[in-house]
Amino acid sequence: MGSRLELQSLLEDIFVSLGMTNTSAHSRVYFQPPETVKMTYPCIVYTLDRIDTRYANDKPYLHNRAYKITIIDKNPDSEIPDRVGELPMCSFTRKFTNDNLNHFVFRLYY
Numbered sequence: 001m002g003s004r005l006e007l008q009s010l011l012e013d014i015f016v017s018l019g020m021t022n023t024s025a026h027s028r029v030y031f032q033p034p035e036t037v038k039m040t041y042p043c044i045v046y047t048l049d050r051i052d053t054r055y056a057n058d059k060p061y062l063h064n065r066a067y068k069i070t071i072i073d074k075n076p077d078s079e080i081p082d083r084v085g086e087l088p089m090c091s092f093t094r095k096f097t098n099d100n101l102n103h104f105v106f107r108l109y110y
Contacts, residue, residue: 007067007110011044014083041101042073042080049107064109071104
């Protein structure tokens with residue numbers, strides 16, 4: 001598994017692959033944004049969700065990090081969730097709408 005910064009780059013590449021380069025892809029991917037940040041939609045917000053630890057001889061030897069990835073888009077038929085869902089070790093969790101924005105939530109082990 002890679003680092004969080006590699007994950008950031010991977011998520012930014014999704015916007016580039018969809019041709020959304022009119023604004024910086026970096027400005028559309030947020031890691032644990034504070035409430036004061038004004039987000040540009042569509043965007044991806046991700047946070048560390050959990051760390052699964054495996055043990056051998058009563059000692060931890062492997063830590064798998066799981067991130068909660070939320071795609072926020074005005075378009076209910078957005079292509080971004082499809083691209084995120086294609087990532088290895090990624091699974092769809094749920095979808096909800098809030099303030100006329102569609103939220104697609106995934107769990108990604110990275």
